[in-house]
Amino acid sequence: MDELSDKPFSDLAGFLRSCNVTPTAQRIQIARILFAKNAHYSAEDLYIAVNTTEPRVSKATVYNTLGAFVREGLIKEVLVDSSKVFYDSNTTPHQHLYDLDTGEIQDIGPDQITLQQLPMLPAGKCLDSVEVVVKVRKQ
Amino acid sequence: MDELSDKPFSDLAGFLRSCNVTPTAQRIQIARILFAKNAHYSAEDLYIAVNTTEPRVSKATVYNTLGAFVREGLIKEVLVDSSKVFYDSNTTPHQHLYDLDTGEIQDIGPDQITLQQLPMLPAGKCLDSVEVVVKVRKQ
DNA sequence: CTAACTGCAAACGTTTTGCAACTTT
DNA sequence: AAAGTTGCAAAACGTTTGCAGTTAG
Secondary structure, eight states: OOSOOSOOSSOHHHHHHHTTOOOOHHHHHHHHHHHHSOOEEEHHHHHHHHTTSSSOOOHHHHHHHHHHHHHTTSSEEEEEETTEEEEESOOSSOEEEEETTTOOEEEEOTTSOEEEEOOOOOTTEEEEEEEEEEEEEEO | OOSOOSOOSSOHHHHHHHTTOOOOHHHHHHHHHHHHSOOEEEHHHHHHHHTTSSSOOOHHHHHHHHHHHHHTTSSEEEEEETTEEEEESOOSSOEEEEETTTOOEEEEOTTSOEEEEOOOOOTTEEEEEEEEEEEEEEO
């Protein structure tokens, strides 16, 4: 499950270029962390993780880069907590389980949840995505 | 669908009292707007709506009141947009359809969507809720 | 009378922006 | 060279908090 999927870990620069994202040292650094494994990072998490090594990356660049990655579909926003956004490097179809006590986010594979019927969409609209969050807490 | 359900529109003070919420002029005013119909308000929406009439209600009180109402289960938070929280006066089981272009939120009745299978919950955890957001955009 | 609530303004944490210097193409 | 990106600090945004004064029970 938490394996690296189709992200070219060896040629991140080329990968970013192929995604309409100009590769810079900072963006490659951020991509390296983001695509090392499937995980859910807040902007702050990434800001800290990225600054344990050179090159230094500013907060503005972390936000700009995450914005660019989301815009180009390299990562996805996860809305489970009202106080901050999480970024998910797993872009394959899946859902989330959120632990209200610990704040932990876990993936739910498409085989573990089944949506049988969808509502009729408004006229002139198409489906963008279906997001399911299963919230759990201690018994 | 958007009918007033079981909220006692006539005796809001008594209703609030029965929900462990001390009824004050401000809270009754907020409740009046919130429970007039099933709708999705941001804190700012409510702050504006509540201040078209007496008594004046401060932003702090709007937030405190919404917090109290959520804590006591009178309303529910809806997370569809990363930039702000929406508050839903419909507490019956239902899901949401979110229009990415307009920001509009619509209810999806339990008859319009079917979740067939849920993942196994972590040990020692119980289900709190399952939130589904169907996101649509223009074709 | 006491506990709870209110308004205000200040503080908070997250995210965005303006701009001059610097890379990428 | 032109276009795009970076860092910094400042600003903006939604939301929370501290506190003196007010209201509910």
